[in-house]
Amino acid sequence: MRGKDVGVTLTRLIETSDQLHEHVQRFAEGARDDTFEQLALRIARFQERYSEGFRRLVKARAAKLESVDDIPALPVDAFRLTRVAAYPPELDRVRFVTSGTTQADPGIHVMRRTDTYEQLSLRSGRDALLPAQQAPVANPTSFVVVALAPSPSDPPSSSLGYMLAHFIQTFDDPALHSQSRAGALPWQARWLVSDAAGVDLAGLRHATEVAARSGRPVLLLATAFALLQLLDRLGVAKLQLPAASVVMQTGGFKGRTREVSAEALCARVGAALELDSARVVGEYGMTELTSQLYEPSIAESSLGRSFAGAPARVYVEPSWLRVTPVDPVTLMPTPAGEVGIARFVDLGNIDSAVSIVTQDLVRRVNGGIQLLGRQPGAPARGCSLAMEALLRD
Amino acid sequence: MTEPCARERRLLRLLEAARQLANPTTKAGNSLRRRLQESSGLSPAGIELGLERCLETQPTQQALASLLAKVPEAPASHVLLSANVFVAALRAIAIGVVASPRVLVRASRRDPVLAEALHELAPELFELVRDLLPQAGDHVWAYGSDPTLAEVRASLPTGVHFHAHGSGMGVVVVEARPGRDVLAEARAIALDAALFDQRGCLSPRMVCVLGSHDRALELAQALASALVMLEEKLPLGAQSNEEMAEVRRFRDTASYAFELLEAGSGGVSLSQSPQLLLPPPGRNLHVAGVGDVIQALKPFERHVTCIGQSASEALRARLALAFPHARHAELGKMQSPPLDGPVDWRPPAYGELLGSNLFPIRNRASL
Numbered sequence: 001m002r003g004k005d006v007g008v009t010l011t012r013l014i015e016t017s018d019q020l021h022e023h024v025q026r027f028a029e030g031a032r033d034d035t036f037e038q039l040a041l042r043i044a045r046f047q048e049r050y051s052e053g054f055r056r057l058v059k060a061r062a063a064k065l066e067s068v069d070d071i072p073a074l075p076v077d078a079f080r081l082t083r084v085a086a087y088p089p090e091l092d093r094v095r096f097v098t099s100g101t102t103q104a105d106p107g108i109h110v111m112r113r114t115d116t117y118e119q120l121s122l123r124s125g126r127d128a129l130l131p132a133q134q135a136p137v138a139n140p141t142s143f144v145v146v147a148l149a150p151s152p153s154d155p156p157s158s159s160l161g162y163m164l165a166h167f168i169q170t171f172d173d174p175a176l177h178s179q180s181r182a183g184a185l186p187w188q189a190r191w192l193v194s195d196a197a198g199v200d201l202a203g204l205r206h207a208t209e210v211a212a213r214s215g216r217p218v219l220l221l222a223t224a225f226a227l228l229q230l231l232d233r234l235g236v237a238k239l240q241l242p243a244a245s246v247v248m249q250t251g252g253f254k255g256r257t258r259e260v261s262a263e264a265l266c267a268r269v270g271a272a273l274e275l276d277s278a279r280v281v282g283e284y285g286m287t288e289l290t291s292q293l294y295e296p297s298i299a300e301s302s303l304g305r306s307f308a309g310a311p312a313r314v315y316v317e318p319s320w321l322r323v324t325p326v327d328p329v330t331l332m333p334t335p336a337g338e339v340g341i342a343r344f345v346d347l348g349n350i351d352s353a354v355s356i357v358t359q360d361l362v363r364r365v366n367g368g369i370q371l372l373g374r375q376p377g378a379p380a381r382g383c384s385l386a387m388e389a390l391l392r393d
Numbered sequence: 394m395t396e397p398c399a400r401e402r403r404l405l406r407l408l409e410a411a412r413q414l415a416n417p418t419t420k421a422g423n424s425l426r427r428r429l430q431e432s433s434g435l436s437p438a439g440i441e442l443g444l445e446r447c448l449e450t451q452p453t454q455q456a457l458a459s460l461l462a463k464v465p466e467a468p469a470s471h472v473l474l475s476a477n478v479f480v481a482a483l484r485a486i487a488i489g490v491v492a493s494p495r496v497l498v499r500a501s502r503r504d505p506v507l508a509e510a511l512h513e514l515a516p517e518l519f520e521l522v523r524d525l526l527p528q529a530g531d532h533v534w535a536y537g538s539d540p541t542l543a544e545v546r547a548s549l550p551t552g553v554h555f556h557a558h559g560s561g562m563g564v565v566v567v568e569a570r571p572g573r574d575v576l577a578e579a580r581a582i583a584l585d586a587a588l589f590d591q592r593g594c595l596s597p598r599m600v601c602v603l604g605s606h607d608r609a610l611e612l613a614q615a616l617a618s619a620l621v622m623l624e625e626k627l628p629l630g631a632q633s634n635e636e637m638a639e640v641r642r643f644r645d646t647a648s649y650a651f652e653l654l655e656a657g658s659g660g661v662s663l664s665q666s667p668q669l670l671l672p673p674p675g676r677n678l679h680v681a682g683v684g685d686v687i688q689a690l691k692p693f694e695r696h697v698t699c700i701g702q703s704a705s706e707a708l709r710a711r712l713a714l715a716f717p718h719a720r721h722a723e724l725g726k727m728q729s730p731p732l733d734g735p736v737d738w739r740p741p742a743y744g745e746l747l748g749s750n751l752f753p754i755r756n757r758a759s760l
Contacts, residue, residue, distance in 0.1 A: 053649040060648040075646045081668060082650035328638035341638075357645075375638075 013050050013087055017351055020046060021116050024347045028120055028320050036322065037068050040345050043354040044071045050086040053078070054353065068322070073331060073343045073357035076288045079107030084288075084352045087112050096159035098287040109159065109287050112351045117290050120348045121163045122170055124318050127302040128281060128294030129219060129246050130171065143246075144185060144211035145172040148199060148222035148230060151191035159287045160250065164221045171219060185210050199229040201239075208241055217244040220273075223251040227269050228260060240274040246298060247273065250283040262313060284315050284371060288356055290348025291321040293369060307367060314368035320347040323369050325362045339363045341375050400461060403490040403518055410514035411483050412450045414507070417441075425510045432504040433479050435590060435630040440479075442627060443589060448480045449487075449732035459733035464488050465744075467532035467554070469495040471525040473545060475537040476504035478593040484732060485536055486511060490518050492532055497522045527553045532744065534558070534735075551748025558737045561594035561698030562671065563727050566686050566712060567612060568704040569604040578703050579615035581725030582678070583623045585701055586659075588728040590630050591674040594737060595699040595720070595727050599669050600680040601689055603708070606665055609682035613654055613663040620656035620676050629658040629676055639673035646670075647679070669693070687715045698737050701727040 020043055023034055034042075044065050047054045054074070058065065061072040078084055079098065091112045098107035111117060130143070145168045152161035168190050185207055192200040192207075204220075211218045218241045222230070227249060241247075247269055249262075260268075262282060270277030278297040285292035293315035296307035307316055317323050324333050325340030334340035342362040345355045361372040416422045429440045452460075470492040472485050482500070486508065489496040496519035500508035505521075512521050527533050529552025535545050539559040546555055565582055567573075585597050600616070602609040632640070640659075647653045647662035647670065654661040659676025667683040669690075683689040686708070690697065699720040700712055713721055718739040720730050730736055 056652070057645060057649045060644065060653060072645065074649055075642045077642065077646045078649045081646065081670060084649070329634060329641055331641065357642075 010088070014091075016046055017087065017112065020350045021113055024320060024350060025116055025119050027347065028123055028318070036319065036345075036347070039320075039347050040068050040071060040322075040354055041065055043347065043350050046350070047086045047354060051084075053082060053084070054086070068345055068355075069324075069333065071345065071355040073326070073355040074353040076107065076286070076356055076358050078353075079109060079288050080105045083108070083110065085110050085112075086351050094156055094162070096162070096287050097157045099158070107287060109352060111290075114162075116348055116350065117159075117162075118166050120291050120318070120320060122166060124292050124294060125163075125167055125171070125248075125283075127318070128283070128296065128304075128316075129248055129298060129301060131298075131300040132302040132305055142216050143172045143219040144207055144214070144216050145219045145221065146185075146190050146192055146204065146207045148192050148204070148220060148226035150193045150195065151188065160223075160285065163285070163292075167219070167221060173216075193226050193229075199226055199233055201230065201233045204230070205239060208239060211245075212242050215242075217242045217246065220245065220247045222247060222249055224249055224260075224262075224265055225251065227265060231268055231272055234272050238272055238274055245273070245275060245279065247275065247280040248283050249280055250285060278312075282313070282315065286358070288349075288353075288358075289321075289344055289346050291318060291344075291346045293317045293321070293323070296368070310366055310368055314365060314370055316368045321345070323362060323364075325364060326357065328375060331357065337363065337365070339372060342369075399494070400466075400491050401457070403494065404457065404460070404487055406515055407483070407487055407490055407511065407518055408450060408452070410511050411448060413514055414510050415444050415448050415450050421510060421514060425506065428506045428510070429479055429504075432506045433476075433630070434632070435479075436628040438627045439588070439590060439630055443478075443480055447478075447588060447729050448483060449729075452732035456731035456733040459731075460487065461491060463734040464491040465532065465554070467493045467530070469493050469497065469527065469531045471527045471531060471533045472496065472498045472519075473525060473533065473535040473537065474498065474501050474505075474508055475541075476501040478589045478595075479504055479507050481536065481593070481736070482507040483511065484736060485534060486519060487732065488534055488735065496520065497525060499523065499525050529553060532556065546747070549747050553747050554744045555741075555747050556735070556744040557741060558594075558735055559739075560696070561737060561739065562599075562693075562696055563593075563595045563597040563699040563701060564690060564693070564697055565597045565600040565701045565724065565727075566690075566704055566708070567600065567602045567702070567724075568708050569602065569608040570705060573703065575611055575615050576619070578724055579612060579619040580623070581723075582616055582701065583619035584725050585727040586678055587620070587623050587627050587629075587676060590632075591676060593728065595730070596674065597699075597701055597727060598672055598674075598678065599693075600678055601667075601669075601683045601686045602680060603684075603686055603704075604682055606682045609663060609680050613661050613680040616678060616680065617654040617656040617661045620659055620661070620678075624657040624659075624676065632675060636673060636675065640675055640677065643670075643672050643677060647672075651679075687711060690716070695739065698739065699727050699730070701725075 023039060027039060048058050057072045063070050063072045092110045093114050094111050096109045147164045149164055152165050156162045192203045208218060266277045266280040269280050281297050282295040283292055294303060296303040296310050296316050298304045303316055322345045324343045326333055326343045328341045339361050342360045343357045359375040361375050363370045413419050413421050414425045426440055430437060470489040472489040474482050474485055486498060498508055498519050498521055532554040534556045535542055536558045542557045542559050549555055567578055582597060602612050644660055651662045651664045662679045664681045667681050667689050669681055670679045672679050697716055697719045699722055700716060701722050701724045703724050
């Protein structure tokens with residue numbers, strides 16, 4: 001292709017991608033000029049046109065891209081092995097790297113635009129964690145937001161860190177960030193984990209005092225592993241968070257030496273922070289996705305109101321994300337109520353892979369998704385090396 | 394202590410039983426084949442080929458001498474067998490009977506057939522048991538996945554000598570040299586992969602072609618054709634749902650990330666870069682052109698049990714130095730190592746004494 005043709009193609013690619021971003025953002029805000037299926041198929045066709053890898057996958061699966069179930073789901077392994085993108089690397093705005101393994105190459109999810117990620121994650125977080133508003137307001141909340149996570153790197157490499165940073169910036173009072181104001185909680189004081197010292201218990205106590213003095217609840221954003229460390233630091237002591245505080249718990253224990261069930265962790269965190277355990281909200285996200293799922297356990301949140309009475313440990317996807325349990329061999333949806341591996345169709349993944357499949361076992365119940373752990377690889381039969389063994393190294 | 398000649402006599406007696414089983418015209422040989430069709434999951438042709446090429450019924454004197462020298466003597470030897478490669482039971486039991494006149498074997502629940510058949514013909518050599526209960530001083534040879542072996546190790550009493558043979562894989566190294574026969578190389582690799590439907594720790598899963606991508610493409614295409622042709626004579630056996638799911642995952646990942654060449658029931662993935670991928674068992678291989686094969690394979694070193702090679706003497710020497718714990722074999726012979734000791738030479742293949750600072754057992758002969 002000549003230089004001019006390349007330029008024309010790139011311009012067209014960007015125009016189409018930008019249009020899709022705008023449509024998805026409008027869809028997330030409630031516009032219904034496109035259905036979920038229409039948008040998913042438009043994104044899939046865009047990716048088929050501009051991503052050589054996806055084109056090969058479509059061909060290999062003889063997919064016609066006529067329905068959502070017909071969009072070939074990309075195994076998340078591909079993010080470790082190759083660039084998953086429908087545009088050239090020079091347009092990367094961020095490169096989010098997966099965590100957890102040592103020998104295996106990490107997975108990388110690149111994004112050309114971050115505004116869609118920001119909008120979708122903020123919308124999901126607001127719906128699940130904050131009180132529902134009677135009327136839209138610019139800054140509807142007054143939480144003191146802190147993260148049991150390390151301060152994000154620059155440029156950002158963790159999608160979770162990036163999301164938490166936006167939660168901190170958006171979900172609390174900007175005046176609290178002031179360095180000079182008495183009783184303020186500046187940016188660095190929001191990040192309560194460091195590689196050297198682990199969880200900063202004194203920092204969390206200070207944030208709690210700032211919140212209590214200003215009559216605000218705390219929104220504590222934390223990984224499951226950091227919460228365990230916090231419990232270790234507290235020992236038998238308790239740290240009472242102000243009333244109406246919320247803990248968002250995310251992530252598992254990939255690559256860690258300790259594992260605790262979600263139920264046990266919630267109960268212990270609730271007891272240690274003197275919160276109802278329902279206020280410890282599970283969030284499910286992964287680097288390879290743009291969107292997240294939450295437990296609808298905060299009764300006064302939009303999600304809690306919509307899914308009142310939902311059983312514990314059920315996660316709800318936003319309208320722009322669809323999770324389907326699928327058969328691991330055929331990748332077709334399993335019968336209602338049966339367990340399958342999770343196939344995600346994420347309208348946020350406009351420039352990467354709109355449909356991905358993981359080894360996470362899920363079951364659909366009462367409008368939500370139960371997470372049931374990880375599908376083992378083909379069982380290590382005798383002396384044959386399993387792919388999972390390499391990933392564990 | 395047992396006299397060396399007694400150890401050798403027990404070994405020869407076991408091999409005599411194996412020869413009867415390998416012979417399809419004997420009653421025992423015929424019965425074995427029928428039973429293996431139910432237990433092994435392999436096609437009848439796969440079983441026959443495994444018996445013909447991989448059951449070590451005619452070892453050389455040199456191999457036997459090596460086996461006798463390498464295996465320590467023990468008050469009692471305990472053998473925990475795995476499934477997947479049904480012929481492996483012979484070598485494992487052979488090591489047990491060389492080590493001790495008192496041998497207790499726990500066969501694989503999934504595929505106990507060869508161990509049972511050997512026992513029927515030579516019941517005096519070993520006992521088949523449901524549980525292994527070794528005592529201090531005994532030797533345990535255990536074969537299986539790494540998690541299984543870790544569990545076994547944790548369950549053993551102090552003072553037991555533990556020989557663990559865990560999960561592994563075979564890799565192929567091909568050096569592009571003038572006059573090489575690409576089709577012959579491809580046929581040989583296909584055969585190595587198809588034996589036991591690629592479920593063994595010697596089965597090749599990755600192929601490194603030293604040189605350009607074009608060389609790798611040439612071999613990948615030939616390999617895909619060779620696998621198709623071989624499958625006509627040697628059909629793929631039954632696969633579990635889990636195995637089929639792994640194949641689905643591999644094919645979709647490889648289609649996106651690399652190029653996937655159809656190869657009958659299997660596939661050959663080909664990467665543009667030196668990047669390596671571990672395909673699942675069946676008939677699946679990953680081919681990559683690499684500049685430095687040692688560097689490309691180093692991350693997998695502890696998993697590499699066998700390196701099949703078509704290479705110059707210089708490269709063979711480098712590979713032998715870089716991967717001292719792997720067996721080095723000609724293409725087409727990766728699945729038939731001599732009966733000279735355990736298949737797997739990776740540490741701690743020659744054992745560790747449990748509960749005593751975990752120092753390695755000194756062997757009679759070093760590798």
